[in-house]
Amino acid sequence: MTYVLRTNQLTKVFMGKEVVSNVNINIRKGEIYGFLGLNGAGKTTIMKMITNLVKPTSGEIEIFGEKLTDTSYHLLGRMGTIIEYPIFYDNLQARENLDIHCEYMGYHNKNAIEEALELVKLSNIKGKAVKDFSLGMRQRLGIARAIVTKPEMLILDEPINGLDPVGIKELRDLFKILSKEYGLTVLLSSHILGEIELIADTIAVIDQGKLIQEVSMEQVRDQKAEYIELVTNDCKKAAYVLSDYASISNLRVIDDHIIRIYDVSIPQSEVVKMLIFNDVVIESITKKNGSLEDYFLTVLKGGEPCLS
Numbered sequence: 382m383t384y385v386l387r388t389n390q391l392t393k394v395f396m397g398k399e400v401v402s403n404v405n406i407n408i409r410k411g412e413i414y415g416f417l418g419l420n421g422a423g424k425t426t427i428m429k430m431i432t433n434l435v436k437p438t439s440g441e442i443e444i445f446g447e448k449l450t451d452t453s454y455h456l457l458g459r460m461g462t463i464i465e466y467p468i469f470y471d472n473l474q475a476r477e478n479l480d481i482h483c484e485y486m487g488y489h490n491k492n493a494i495e496e497a498l499e500l501v502k503l504s505n506i507k508g509k510a511v512k513d514f515s516l517g518m519r520q521r522l523g524i525a526r527a528i529v530t531k532p533e534m535l536i537l538d539e540p541i542n543g544l545d546p547v548g549i550k551e552l553r554d555l556f557k558i559l560s561k562e563y564g565l566t567v568l569l570s571s572h573i574l575g576e577i578e579l580i581a582d583t584i585a586v587i588d589q590g591k592l593i594q595e596v597s598m599e600q601v602r603d604q605k606a607e608y609i610e611l612v613t614n615d616c617k618k619a620a621y622v623l624s625d626y627a628s629i630s631n632l633r634v635i636d637d638h639i640i641r642i643y644d645v646s647i648p649q650s651e652v653v654k655m656l657i658f659n660d661v662v663i664e665s666i667t668k669k670n671g672s673l674e675d676y677f678l679t680v681l682k683g684g685e686p687c688l689s
Contacts, residue, residue: 385409389405389440391406391425392404401590410568411560411565413569413580415583417584418588419588423591425570428536503522515543517545532565537570608642610639611641611642612664617657627652
């Protein structure tokens with residue numbers, strides 16, 4: 382198995398506080414690897430260490446089979462990145478910005494600029510300075526800059542911020558094409574779990590600087606199963622009735638109003654009948670499927686990552 386990027390006990394301390402703690406990630410060639418974590422979990426700091434913007438306090442980073450050092454410029458040249466908010470020469474146009482980027486990267490294929498703009502749907506923007514771009518257009522231009530030099534790996538921090546649903550789908554399709562057809566490896570973070578679920582091959586859950594879990598999306602999908610979601614004004618009584626009278630043990634109280642029943646062999650009509658018979662008010666009851674969000678929240682809460 383070929384790994385493009387691996388970290389070994391990667392750690393970063395800021396002002397006496399450990400913000401990244403002994404993180405070991407393993408990213409295979411050609412896959413889309415999704416970083417999941419709440420704001421402040423350490424995702425961006427890890428990406429900055431991978432791109433040499435921040436130096437690790439301890440641990441190692443291996444990229445393309447080589448250890449990353451202070452002078453690994455040849456390795457960094459094989460990557461395209463967006464870390465946090467992309468910065469441009471605002472008074473220049475999109476093509477001019479990409480031309481400058483290619484110059485200082487030593488990349489002289491001028492056709493690549495038009496190809497990159499076409500891929501991110503910015504080829505029809507002419508005579509418009511970047512300062513007049515919307516947030517979504519700036520994000521697209523940032524991705525164009527990341528891919529224009531034909532890198533082997535993309536590192537993208539929240540790349541779909543500011544995009545409308547159509548733009549998000551277009552970039553989702555682009556990432557799939559880059560990964561599956563061009564063999565690019567893509568590391569990306571996003572707070573939109575539904576998008577990660579649609580494109581990622583592997584996910585890593587980061588919490589308070591620690592890697593909680595690294596797992597393939599195939600494994601996550603294999604665990605997904607149907608469940609019955611009950612909304613009621615009295616969860617305590619409903620849970621008592623279901624467990625005591627109906628002998629249902631495979632259930633979970635989500636909050637004050639929602640219970641999930643994971644034993645779907647019991648007919649939904651029987652659940653309704655039992656609750657009504659015991660004077661439990663049912664606001665709604667529906668059959669649903671588990672999601673990446675369920676998985677993510679379960680892992681963060683310290684539970685077993687089970688969607689079934």
